[in-house]
Amino acid sequence: MRFMKQDFVMMVLGIVVYVADVGADLWVAKTYFCGEQYLWCAIILVTGFISSVVVQFFSYIWFKEDNAEQLNWTLFLLHFLHGGIFTRYWYALKYGYRAAYKSNISGDKLIDGSTSLIHKRAVDAMADISMLRLFKTYLESTPQLILQIYILMTSDIDVRTFSQYFSITVSFTSISCATVDYQIALRKSLPDKNTFSMISSKITYFSYKLLTLTSWILSIALVTVLSINGSIILLGVLWLGGISWVLRQHTSLCKSKAAEVVYRIIVGIILTFTFFNVKGEKTKIILCVYYVIRVLITLAILCACMFCKSLFNGKIYLLSVIAAVVASLVLGIVSLSVYYRFFHPSIYYAQDVVDGRGDERNETCRIRRFLIQ
Template sequence: MLPRDIRYTKRRWLLTFLGLLLYIGDIWTDVGLSIKYLLDGHYICSALTFSFILAGLLVTQIFSHAWYEDDLEDALMNPRGRASVSGMSKCRLVVFHLCGMGIFTRYYHLLRSGFKVVWLATGSLNEDEKKEAHHRLFCQATDLSMLKLFEAFLESAPQLLVQIYVVQYHGEASIVQYLSMVFSCFNIAWALVDYQRCLRRSLPHIQEMPSGLPTAIYLLYKLFTISSHILSYSLLLLVTPYCVIALVAILWLLGTMWSHLLRTNFCSTRIHEMVYRGVVGFILTFTFFNIKGKDTRIAMIVYYFLCTIISMTSPLLLALLKPEVQTATFFIVISGFIFSNSILGLVFLVLYYLHLHPREERREADEVDGSGKHAEATGRMLNFLKP
């Protein structure tokens, strides 16, 4: 039997299916909320909600199609040099992605291939063939998890921000709004942890992320820091929406410029690389990621120093410019959450990277064969965002 750290398990397959259900729930609650806003006459909120859905959908289709095209030339994903990948021709790929079915197509192929490998008998395969099959599943899972990460920060995160602002502004919320916020939170949390674990398992030279306490601490660090950012943005929206638009534009521009200065080489074409850098810049407005896989301790310190200043000053700015909110219950509660989440997020960040972050490189049993198919298969993986 293959070692657990290189085996795509039944538990992993079931979690993939659960991730599909969360993704569907998040999309449909947001669509329902957009329709509700439209019927209630809140046209701006409806347009914003729907535009975030479209943004996440558009970006994921672009990269999903590009990666399928790359897989046609990949030695592991298409070892026989066929004109189709995962049973789909180039024409079918275009049609599926134009219909917005990119992520669903990847879920289908991952669940279908995973079912054959982990649930059905594979006694006819030798050890090398089993290892290749499981590694291929992790490559597919990592592609899917990064698309889900893009969708989480292009759709779920701004969606959550808008809904929090609407609840603050009107002082009440409907069931659909609460469901949308809950599914957005779960989608962000799931995307972060799933991406971290899938990426580390798909890279044969990097030690996987241990389950249990390290995963929980990592999740808490991300959720506390991201939630403090989102809540601080929501208070700045109450000052004036233009304040948040300007702030996010500046942060996005800085993040995009940073990815340009680091000369990211993730995509196979120049146009896709420019889109990728823009997406990375937007993700950096909510959380930090290591773009090039190098030591970024100083960059991380600067990033969270600036974000902490923004989070801490947003309640003070709102209280100064709008004194009438100082005694409002929502202001006191949200300010408390911002301060506590910022501190707890930094505490869990330090705890994770000092004591729980896997640093040792993993040694493979067939290390001398590293120049074979497994090395080729990790080309795109090696250039993914490193949490």
């Protein structure tokens, strides 16, 4: 475990992005409100609020599990006012600065024979933030992106603006970047098959996530145009499938049963959009099954769109969208195959205790009990 200067810089940028994302949501909601599109405004605000509640909930629960003796009303109040994530960033920046910029720190020690305690704390803090960002991404950014594309597809061509296309493109990229940042934090805690370098595994993994998510979100948006109820039913069925898989894995991220139930619900939502290995076990077969089902559902959606193309009323170039869906899905599967063939870690971990302030030698990062890619 090594926390580098580039990790510290990325963490600072993460704070900026988080604040900008919240501001952008409020700006979009205000735009819809001023345009008397109250339903769209409500969806933006509700998804943002729900994701924030989940993030604050897990942030406080993890503080409670890790530092029960240091909890106070100030920390509870910060989380109640939706400022807990900034507390997380404060601790991460404090540990990260010491690890990245101060080579000789009094009171520091080695654990497991080679890992510096301060580096471990910085990496663990970064990992917790990456998990919380992943929650926010799939609870807020992804539904909002589907909404943006749906609005674009159902609006007249002459009223569309460049900002809509730009916003959608940035959203696709930011969702993929959040997933890659999580993978980087994961690699900090697991031995690697190969180094996660910028020109190889990072780009391959980013391409895999970006392309498969692009194909799937476009497909969901097409279903929504055909039938909003059909889209809700499809996502509901897939969510139930994800929940069933999570329950079979008997996850144990949280010490509290209530928190574990909420965690499993959230993981089911994440699995609705992209694949993650829930317990760090070998899942070659389930991975293949997941994407075979994804391909079959996507083909069914595209066939339905061609059969009911009159419903689009010429507001979108349907053949172009279908071509984009097929191309991104194929290229995404190719990137996935390359990633798992050459870059995926080959060592798997059994479930272990969560990170905390007890015996640092025997603790593992919480991320090893979270979603493993």
